[in-house]
Amino acid sequence: MIGISTHKIAQIILMSRELDRAERELRGFIERLTEEEQVSLVAVMWIGRDSFMRDELEEAKATAREEATTPTVDYLLGTPHLSDHLENGLDELGISVVEDEDELVRGG
Helix, strand or coil: CCCCCHHHHHHHHHHHHCHHHHHHHHHHHHHHCCHHHHHHHHHHHHHHCCCCCHHHHHHHHHHHHHCCCCCHHHHHHCCCCHHHHHHHHHHHCCCCCHHHHHHHHHCC
16 A cells, blocks of 8 residues: 555646646645655655665655655655656556546646
């Protein structure tokens, strides 16, 4: 179980694509996530950039908890290609956010 809804990840993916216009909104959104959701988000991103394999989700989450030295939001916003890594991570985990993204784009 990833520990964060695909809807929330879809929102982050869409906002990170528009980072130059939506950084404050994205920063606030990530800061309002629970600690578990933030840890899960980092783990999904790591899986998406091949730092961990899909069967290492729990290890990635434990590592994210143990090695956090900067605020999660700063770490994530400083990561190049964040939206791509999140989408790739979800794909690796067999999770699709297409419906969530479509709903968000339509204003749902």
